[in-house]
Amino acid sequence: MMQLWLWRFRQGARALGVAGLAGGVLLLLALGLLVFQVWPLQQQVIAQQQEIEQLRVAAQTRTADVPVVTDPLVALPSNHTAAPALGQLETLARAQGFELIRGQYSVVPIGGAALSRWQLILPIEADYPALRAFAATALEQMPNLTLDEIKFERERIEDTNLQAELRFSLFVGAAS
Numbered sequence: 001m002m003q004l005w006l007w008r009f010r011q012g013a014r015a016l017g018v019a020g021l022a023g024g025v026l027l028l029l030a031l032g033l034l035v036f037q038v039w040p041l042q043q044q045v046i047a048q049q050q051e052i053e054q055l056r057v058a059a060q061t062r063t064a065d066v067p068v069v070t071d072p073l074v075a076l077p078s079n080h081t082a083a084p085a086l087g088q089l090e091t092l093a094r095a096q097g098f099e100l101i102r103g104q105y106s107v108v109p110i111g112g113a114a115l116s117r118w119q120l121i122l123p124i125e126a127d128y129p130a131l132r133a134f135a136a137t138a139l140e141q142m143p144n145l146t147l148d149e150i151k152f153e154r155e156r157i158e159d160t161n162l163q164a165e166l167r168f169s170l171f172v173g174a175a176s
Contacts, residue, residue, distance in 0.1 A: 082118050086105070089122075089142075107119075116171070117171055120166075121166075122165070142170070146171070147168055
């Protein structure tokens with residue numbers, strides 16, 4: 001029986017010739033690529049498109065939940081809430097393992113707007129990860145706070161603590 005199949009294969013190969021056999025081998029390779037490469041990639045593309053659509057829907061529902069503020073100045077805290085904001089900065093510093101021992105504070109009214117700008121200069125001595133975490137957390141939790149400047153100084157290269165000066169601006173509504 002096996003010899004019969006072998007004889008038929010040889011006869012078919014002779015009838016096809018070299019070009020026909022090469023075409024058959026290429027056809028088998030193409031089918032292999034289709035099954036083992038293309039179809040799995042198509043499944044991944046479909047899964048990613050579904051994930052993108054889910055993220056779009058989630059983003060649309062989030063933007064629908066955000067209240068529309070016609071005047072962003074109304075959302076700023078009034079002038080008398082600057083002290084709690086400074087207290088919040090001190091709490092954030094303690095959470096990172098250092099104290100805000102001293103600082104320079106000045107209030108500058110902004111002309112043409114019902115705003116005041118508190119300029120804060122905070123000298124800090126701490127390690128770099130703590131300073132970075134403090135600044136990032138403060139900016140994340142206090143939307144009316146901006147970081148204007150950071151100065152770093154290290155006396156010796158092997159020191160882990162930095163002497164830094166952070167300059168923040170805290171925007172609050174002007175006193176009525």
